[in-house]
């Protein structure tokens with residue numbers, strides 16, 4: 059059984075591959091978290107505060123001065139890594155020629171791993187006051 | 188153009204290739220994909236710049252000055268527009284995926300996406316861009 063050829067919403071729910079089906083659900087589930095987290099984050103950093111006022115020192119003393127707020131931002135990082143990189147997996151599968159497809163997917167997951175390490179490191183290691 | 192390597196090269200691939208019959212559904216999908224890729228590109232930069240808060244705070248503050256410069260504000264407005272369209276249309280996708288009956292109203296849902304986009308986005312853009320004139324004036 060093959061997936062429908064077109065859909066009026068997004069990518070049709072995959073029917074052939076279990077991995078693709080899990081990816082399809084993961085992209086949608088993480089999108090619900092991002093709808094709240096990413097939009098609230100953008101509103102806080104642009105409407106409530108102004109980019110001009112948010113120095114490194116300000117982030118350390120104010121925004122990241124509690125474990126809960128750091129955990130929230132780390133959760134947003136996890137959601138965006140799942141969502142953005144699994145979303146890009148679909149994009150690469152659609153456009154990258156099959157010769158180099160697994161290479162490009164490997165590079166994609168490596169990049170996700172690097173961002174996971176960098177983001178996790180700064181959230182944990184930045185000193186509290 | 189060389190044929191044979193692209194996604195449209197073979198009939199098997201053609202079958203799995205996202206295809207639409209044009210109209211709103213296709214525009215909604217193209218905008219969603221382009222905005223998703225654009226925001227994803229920014230996220231790469233953004234995780235690295237946040238990492239600089241620990242690794243090199245001076246470099247972070249320097250980047251912050253670029254972000255809050257007039258061209259930086261225009262770029263942030265475009266980023267916000269891409270994120271906001273993607274988020275609203277993404278909810279439209281999820282709603283129709285889990286309540287397929289609503290697919291019958293996909294055009295109306297898309298119109299609602301644009302109404303919310305401008306109703307909240309225009310004041311938002313004003314807030315982000317306003318300091319440009321305050322600095323100039």
Ligand code: HEM
Nearest residue numbers: 068069089092093142145146220223224226227274277278
């Ligand atoms: C803010 C809330 C967000 C919502 C509600 C949302 C929703 C969605 C949904 C439902 C899809 C699946 C589309 C499909 O299967 O056809 C998707 C795809 C995608 N999203 Fe998001 N998203 C959000 C945020 C983000 C962010 C922050 C990024 C950037 C990292 C992003 C990047 C992508 C990419 C690259 C795709 C793949 C596009 C495609 O396959 O055409 N999204 N999004």
